[in-house]
Amino acid sequence: MKILAIANQKGGVGKTTTSVNLSAALAERGKKVLLVDTDPQGNATSGVGIDKNNVKFSVYDMLVEDVSINRVVLPTDQENLSIIPANIALAGAEIELVSAMSREVRLKYAFKELEEAFDYIIIDCPPSLGLLTINSFTAATGIIIPVQCEYYALEGLSQLLNTIKLVQRHLNQSLEIEGVLLTMLDARTNLGNDVMAEVRSHFGDKVYNTIIPRNVRLSEAPSHGQPINVYDARSTGAKTYAELAEEVISHG
Numbered sequence: 001m002k003i004l005a006i007a008n009q010k011g012g013v014g015k016t017t018t019s020v021n022l023s024a025a026l027a028e029r030g031k032k033v034l035l036v037d038t039d040p041q042g043n044a045t046s047g048v049g050i051d052k053n054n055v056k057f058s059v060y061d062m063l064v065e066d067v068s069i070n071r072v073v074l075p076t077d078q079e080n081l082s083i084i085p086a087n088i089a090l091a092g093a094e095i096e097l098v099s100a101m102s103r104e105v106r107l108k109y110a111f112k113e114l115e116e117a118f119d120y121i122i123i124d125c126p127p128s129l130g131l132l133t134i135n136s137f138t139a140a141t142g143i144i145i146p147v148q149c150e151y152y153a154l155e156g157l158s159q160l161l162n163t164i165k166l167v168q169r170h171l172n173q174s175l176e177i178e179g180v181l182l183t184m185l186d187a188r189t190n191l192g193n194d195v196m197a198e199v200r201s202h203f204g205d206k207v208y209n210t211i212i213p214r215n216v217r218l219s220e221a222p223s224h225g226q227p228i229n230v231y232d233a234r235s236t237g238a239k240t241y242a243e244l245a246e247e248v249i250s251h252g
């Protein structure tokens with residue numbers, strides 16, 4: 001089982017869009033996928049059609065109240081795709097966890113209790129490097145870093161890399177950067193090439209060949225509660241997330 005955290009503390013770089021659509025594309029390829037929403041905004045939850053304010057249990061209950069993970073996992077409309085939902089209740093967790101026992105390893109321990117077998121667990125991280133993200137890094141086998149194609153794309157990444165190093169040293173030695181994903185490429189500018197060269201010079205072959213273009217269908221899909229492969233399977237957004245899924249699968 002691969003556990004992939006989708007993380008970048010910079011906001012709005014495509015973490016949730018990638019979490020939802022990579023999960024859905026993997027599920028479409030017959031992989032059993034558990035999407036875990038750890039962002040209090042709950043956008044991954046609503047993005048797969050779950051009413052985030054109307055769930056019995058959320059990731060908050062699992063991490064803070066010790067509710068069993070097996071009671072928190074919900075099926076979605078898509079075959080092979082389940083979710084652990086999040087909502088605004090999670091906003092307090094960063095503070096509540098500070099004084100909790102085993103505060104960095106709660107997610108990892110919860111995954112150990114899973115009764116259902118999954119091929120992939122995909123974790124949508126919040127735009128911060130607090131305890132929720134640390135829990136994800138501690139539980140994960142790899143991290144996918146979405147980087148928006150824009151000037152200063154790499155700004156702030158040193159903080160993220162530093163956090164990864166700290167977690168590797170103290171909490172999870174086998175944690176790896178699984179891949180770096182360029183997102184929101186605007187075909188009308190040449191910026192993509194510059195950013196790609198810069199990102200490649202830092203991360204080498206960790207950078208996925210797949211680049212996600214800016215695609216309006218990707219931004220519309222969440223308001224319909226559907227991943228892009230359901231909302232518009234013929235869109236370039238759907239095609240590129242399908243390519244990404246193939247790349248992720250080929251990495252083993």
Ligand SMILES: Nc1ncnc2c1ncn2[C@@H]1O[C@H](COP(=O)(O)OP(=O)(O)OP(=O)(O)O)[C@@H](O)[C@H]1O
Pocket residue numbers: 010011012013014015016017018039041043125126127183184185212213214215216218219220222
């Ligand atoms: N490839 C794309 N093309 C067009 N719009 C996109 C694309 N990727 C993401 N968006 C839109 O950009 C916004 C930010 O994306 P998203 O929510 O995935 O980023 P995020 O990193 O998860 O944000 P946050 O840091 O707030 O959690 C959303 O409105 C989303 O619909």
